Amino acid sequence: VKNVVGYDLTRLMVGSEGTLGIITEIVLKLIPLPEARRTVLVFFPTVEGASLAVTRILAQGLLPSAMELVDRACLDCVAKAKPVEFPQGTGAMLLVEVDGSRLSVQAEAHKVARVCQALGSLELRLSQDDSQAESLWGMRKAISPALARIRPHRLNEDVVVPRSRLPLAMERFREIGELFGVPVVTFGHAGDGNIHVNVLYDRSDPEEATRAQRAAEAVMKATVELGGSLSGEHGIGTTKAQFLPMELSSQALALMRSIKALLDPKGILNPGKIFPEMVQGAES
Structure with a gap:
């Protein structure tokens, strides 16, 4: 049934990447396959x-x-x-x-x-x-299988930009690849502006791996500058935690940390995810 009573805790839990609780049961509504x-x-x-x-x-x-x-x-x-x-x-x-x-x-x-x-x-x-x-x-x-033939490893970023800025974004990402000397290829779900930006590199080459990381950071900065978001599907996890302050204000991050502290006071739920300082603490 339709329900707009109180806070939407379902969406809060679904978007929390396991940091606020454990989901033990999910009820889904199915629709018929199209003819x-x-x-x-x-x-x-x-x-x-x-x-x-x-x-x-x-x-x-x-x-x-x-x-x-x-x-x-x-x-x-x-x-x-x-x-x-x-x-x-x-x-x-x-x-x-x-x-x-x-x-x-x-x-x-x-x-x-x-x-x-x-x-x-x-x-x-x-x-x-x-x-x-x-x-x-x-x-x-x-x-996806073809990209592995170019380089054995990749940083796959699922950024989102307004549809009107898709051409500009894809051109910026191509230029970033040229700037850092690593292949950058893009494909994605154009209907909602969700682009998979793949920075290709070889982990056995430390210098190229460093350039790939710098290219990924530049992709994130360009995305936010174009009015977009760091993630449309995959979430933040650990790999994007360092970039979170690019999109969210310190006030927004403080509010999220307070919710985390309220629901998980011992910090035992999926530790090291989302917030930069928590990721650093988990790695130290």
Whole structure:
């Protein structure tokens, strides 16, 4: 039932990364699987064009179940790992999936296609069944395994920026990679501005590992400067704790620490997570 009585303690617990309590039981509501889905894979000459397509698609009143934006660097990584084809001059790939009734998904997929074509897409591939949809998803799903062929290790940051600033953010991240001399590739969920920024490096090379860490810090700073957030999915944990003051004020951090102290006075619940000084204490 709908319930807005008192503080939303459920959201507080869910977002606490285990630092405020232990969840012993979860009740979930399930919805039926959609009757059908259609997938549209589109190649654009620029990230700007692909990002504008995302905005225009949503402006049409469509609510795709997936909108994945992939930069050229990612596509090049995939091409080194497996045979793939994309048009000459490609700067970005956009994968859009709609689901619902069989009649509605056909109409919505064609709306997506028309928007992309009007914005100068280079090539468009539209699935007609689930098998073709899986084939189109193949290039997106091949990214993570392909990155390991470039460098054995990576720092995967799940930052978020306003959708309107996706092109600027992806360009800034590319420049950061050039500045620190490490490969930086980006892909993500364009519908909500959530970008996975992957800083690739080899841990056996201490000097490169240091540059990768500095690049990751620069990514965080750039994200906050663009009005974004340090994490859209993965949370803070230990690896992002040092960057928390970039986004949150000292007053906000003090309030969060007071909640932690109230619910976990002995500091035994997932110690060393979220707050910088607690992470440092756990490592010392």
